[in-house]
Amino acid sequence: MNVLVCVKRVPLTGGKIVLEPDARRIETRHLGFTVSPHEECGVEEAVRIVERHGGASTVITLGPAEAEEQLREALAIGIDRGILLVSDRDDWDAETTAGVLVEAIEAEQAAGNDPDLIVFGNESADAGNYQVGIRVAHALGRPCVTGLKGLAVEEDGRLRCEQEVGSGRDVYLVPLPAVVTIKEGLNLPRYPSVPAKLRARRKPVDRREPAPPAPRLELVRLTVPADGGRAAEVLGEGPAAAAAVVDLLRRIGVA
């Protein structure tokens, strides 16, 4: 079974987001970067599926040249090979992102690497457009199940997909090839070992440079919402504050 997992490089924003002066990007000079959270589970799931059912796994990203770092992280988890679609610094909208992913997947198909399963995160941590996976599925004529918290290949070759809904789960059984979007909590991603990180350095990463098309969701500017600017009332320090806390609990009616 061939699995392709799509990831996005996003900054680790910490506690406070600061914007660049042009208000189009987050100031990231002092920030680290990571794979968007849902997709960390996507990488882990792709590795597990290949461990269980055989085949090969590939990770793909559209991002700046530095996004190779995130591909190497995925390779260290156990993905076999990476594809880096190098973009300019700007974030591409969902539709154009899906378009270049489809081109890259069609090139894979032409080279005999047709993925049976394509895995996306349900939404990216930063842009949160909730549609790249669905758009790719349509372009390839494949079914798409979103927001999965459970995923298994059944004996009859179908994919069992589980979505969390309230206090239960909705189950879908779909044929392969298919596209899924998954949510964090699907699995607990492993930490890569040092030898695995070293091996990841030698795994192949193909680079391509797609041309940026015109977006139909066109970013104008970003703003950091005013967040109350609450100045916390300090009730005290250490265990001596317990009485003041209990007073508060009674005052707001929860004790």
Added chain:
Amino acid sequence: MSVLLLVEHVQGELDKLSLQALTFARGYAAGDGLEVMVTGPGAPDTAGALGAHGVGTVHVAEHDALGAYAPLAWARALAELVERLAPAAVVAAGSDRATEVLAHAAVLTGGALAANCVRAAPGDPAEVTRLRWGGSLLEEARLHGPVKLMTVAPHAVAAAAAEAAEPVVAVEPFTPALQEMDLVVQVSERVDMSTGGLSLAEAPVVVSGGRGVGSAEGFAPLEELAGLLGGVVGCSRAVTSAGWRPHTDQVGQTGTKIAPELYITCGISGATQHMAGCKGAKKLLAINADPEASIMASADYAVVGDLTEIVPAISAELRRVREG
């Protein structure tokens, strides 16, 4: 030009987020007609309530194959209405289901979709303001294209009835021309997983621990305090990544969104990832060793110091006061 809404309901009872989307859409329509698509058991029963929200026409999608949820089938029905009505915009709540249906509908209609909008001004392009980073950042954007689709960020717009209700609501059933591929992805089974206990999303008090709790065992005092307050324990992403608690306990952008009367955080620094999940908390009490932690800027109350001493002391004081 009218605005077309996808409305979710349970047996004719309107979904809360759909009501918020209705209010958003009424603002966008600015006096032009509101048309709604509903489907499923009890769909025609939504008409009265929809009239109170200014809806003139309710299109009820009926099809033998629509018994169980199938996202692409819903989108196909919606796309049929888009072609027939040529609305100025297509709007739905930012729920899991409505979001995926609108994404499918965007592809079927050749439209562009802006997810999690909080404001929008009509035009070509439309000007939208939408959430990024789970609400830690706002994006102002131009939405281009012949069909403009928007989902409305949950709880960004307060639901309000129309000033003038529609006296006569037209209910128009239609049978969408579904294709075989539309039913490949369809719910085959609903598995009940309720534990009978209080859920994190609905608990009146949540006591969460972060990396500062130090270990899985370190959560015992938090469990005790949550128990005394009739609440539940939550945690940050660092805790689930470390395997100390299950992901179902995680509060945050990629975890559960909570809205308790009181949220108590213990050893949580206040990363945007976490704060995106607790914006609905009425009051926030932060217990943290670092008075400069970023969570202090979002907290109503704070106790500075070692949580392993403070949390048990609060529980002991609660017991003492109750017994006294």
